[in-house]
Amino acid sequence: MTIQQDERLEALSGWLVETLKLTVEAVEPASSDASFRRYFRAYSNGMSFIVMDAPPSRENVRPFIRVAALLRNAGVQAPEIIATDEERGFLLLTDFGTRSYLDALNAASADRLYEDALDALALMQSGVDIETSGLPPYDERLLGVELDLFRDWFLGLLLGLALDPSDSEVFDDLKQRLIASALEQPRVCVHRDYHSRNLMVTERLNPGVLDFQDAVIGPVTYDLVSLLRDCYISWPPSMVEVWMIDHYTRLCETGVLDSVDLDLFRRWFDLMGMQRHLKAIGIFARLKLRDGKPGYLKDIPRTMNYVTEICRRYPEFAGFLSFLDNRVLPRMSLDKVT
CATH class of the missing domain: 3.30.200.20 (Phosphorylase Kinase; domain 1)
Structure with missing residues (x-):
């Protein structure tokens, strides 16, 4: 101190x-x-x-x-x-006490805790008036700045990896696709860090929600993917799919989503996750290098795994996947970011 x-x-x-x-x-x-x-x-x-x-x-x-x-x-x-x-x-x-979702989540508790967390998320998405809230927009500039954290802090400063013109073209194409997907989604109140470390287990009105000061008005899938593809704990894809579909159904019933096909919602969810996870990897690197907080480095492999899984699912990201496989993941292993 x-x-x-x-x-x-x-x-x-x-x-x-x-x-x-x-x-x-x-x-x-x-x-x-x-x-x-x-x-x-x-x-x-x-x-x-x-x-x-x-x-x-x-x-x-x-x-x-x-x-x-x-x-x-x-x-x-x-x-x-x-x-x-x-x-x-x-x-x-x-005071919400000392027991976070991250401390409490296990195979036996997950369904109940996520049901509560998704209930609270639905309230936030339907109960905050985006026109009168005064919250700033999650716009093209902010989405791009966040993606640049991955390039600047993780690739450049942590791994010492300089992008050649071909790499830069691949990364710029990725940015354009992820930003376009985010901006075409319905807009709601977005917490921006809705995950297991910021949700506290409480006896009533579970969960207690923390760390919301950076809230914006933005894409409907952002907080959902933040919760279900958490940088600090992961679940089998089959479980994530069930929770995602349950929330999609609720959004349709409450009118937050209007005539949005499930396949399109799933694509939004997947690509929004890539944007968030690349941003998070950049932030983890910055916490180590700028703020002297190396503890988040251990969460990079889990977070990167989400990115590579989605790249494999969508052919348009084959170039970025090749870049990760051939240039980034080997450097991560050498630098012990694994």
Whole structure:
């Protein structure tokens, strides 16, 4: 912990006691995430709370506050915001406990937990008004910037792999196809990180949903593939197919999808997964190289496997699959990103 972080923890503790007048028995680390935010668990009068520390020079708590209200109004269990100090980047939140979906998922619990998670996703997709939400669009520019993370941080900086003109042509073609597929989908509220680490197992209104501050208005399949083809845990394709079709059926019934063929929805789902997984691989590399967080490297092989599986399913990605097979995967093995 740096001196600056120590100073922020001291200021945060002072805010709880002096400003909020809480009798605080203890403050302990709860978690950190892939950003500059930190979370602490504070104990007061037999209750526990989560306190977010978001340094204003690095993070803005206002999107978190806005999206939390949108989700709660839609019936999704986002944390209740009890107190705020927006200028200093402190939030006091309700505590969903310590058991994440990633901790709880197994063969016996998966169907029940995913049913709850898909219920919450359906509420978010149908219950947030995309016209009045004020959320930014998941547009062509943002989709492209995210895909460039794979090229710049993973291929270039982590693997030291420079693209020749032929490779660049293949990658640019891939980008165009993935972006076009994303932009032709119906638009809904998109959490952007709806997966097992950000869903907490709760006794009522399961799950508790976290880390939603980057929400946008975008493709209907994004959060679905984020959940079902999770970078941190994988399931047999047959199970993923059943859950995907169940959600597709619900979207049709609720009117979110209008006359969309299942085969087209499946293609959207597959290609959206490629965009997300390539982005995630780039982010994992950046976390290692820029932020000194190497722990995410172990999740790259699982995430890359999703990409190669989809490339094999669609002939138009044969060129990119060849590039991965011949240039990327051997370098991953040499660099021990496996």
